[in-house]
Amino acid sequence: MRRIKLFFAALVCLFTSATVCHADDMPIPAAQLPAAAQAFVQQNFPGKTIAYAEKDSEFMKTKYEVHLNDGTSIDFDKAGNWDKVDCHMVAVPAALVPAAIQQYVNTNFAGAVVVKIDKERHGYDIELSNDMELKFNHQGVCIGYDD
Numbered sequence: 001m002r003r004i005k006l007f008f009a010a011l012v013c014l015f016t017s018a019t020v021c022h023a024d025d026m027p028i029p030a031a032q033l034p035a036a037a038q039a040f041v042q043q044n045f046p047g048k049t050i051a052y053a054e055k056d057s058e059f060m061k062t063k064y065e066v067h068l069n070d071g072t073s074i075d076f077d078k079a080g081n082w083d084k085v086d087c088h089m090v091a092v093p094a095a096l097v098p099a100a101i102q103q104y105v106n107t108n109f110a111g112a113v114v115v116k117i118d119k120e121r122h123g124y125d126i127e128l129s130n131d132m133e134l135k136f137n138h139q140g141v142c143i144g145y146d147d
Contacts, residue, residue, distance in 0.1 A: 025054040025055070025056045025065070026054060026055050026056075026057070027052065027053070027054050028053050028054060028055045028064075029053070030050040030053050030066075032053070032055070033050075033053055033064055033066065033076070033080065034064070034076065034078070034079060034080030035080060036076075036079060036080030036081060037064060037066065037074075037076040037080035037082075038080070039080075040074075040076075040080065040082055041066065041068070041074070044093040044095060044096065045068055045070075045072065045093070048068045048069055048070055048072065049068065049069045050066055050067070050068060050069075051067050051068060051069045052066070052067040053065070053066045053067070061078070062077075062078035063075060063076065063077060063078065063083075064076040064077075064078075064080070070090070071087075071088055072085070072086065072087045072088070072090075073085075073086045074086075082096070082119075083118070083119050084116070084117070084118040084119065085116065085117050085118075086115070086116040086127075087115050087116065088115060088116075089115055089129060090113075090115065091113035091114060091115060091129070092114050092115060092116070092117050096117055097114050097117060097126075098124070098136075098140050099140070100136075100139065100140025100141070101114070101124060101126065101136050101140045102114070103140075104134075104136075104140065104142055105126075105128065105134075109128055109130060109132060111130075112128040112129050112130045112132065113128065113129045114126050114127070114128060114129075115127055115128065115129050120135075122135065122137060122138075122143065123135065123136045123137040123138045123139075123140075123143070124136045124138075132145060132146070133145060133146040
């Protein structure tokens with residue numbers, strides 16, 4: 001009985017240490033980002049540089065997080081496709097906001113700009129400069145909001 005308990009304790013320790021070590025974010029040089037991620041930064045944030053990049057390798061998924069010198073943070077999938085862009089209180093590049101979403105924001109929240117955009121399963125979550133959080137489907141139709 002004691003051997004069984006010891007075996008299970010060792011198994012739990014091994015699994016826990018492997019999971020903790022494997023799930024940690026690992027800083028990487030910007031040159032190790034996928035080419036698509038590097039091109040995205042150059043195209044959409046001209047004049048900005050990558051201050052910090054990290055690679056997060058989870059069980060079956062790899063993600064990258066990039067922080068630019070102006071404070072912007074961008075999440076990418078393993079292929080280098082953007083998933084989330086957070087510019088804090090500055091407008092995200094217009095090319096990233098679907099036209100229907102931008103039109104809705106202009107019509108219903110005059111003067112506010114999109115400062116964060118996040119691709120989700122249902123469509124997009126956005127945050128405006130007035131702290132409103134909106135949810136849109138893939139067609140750009142508003143399906144919910146928080147204030």
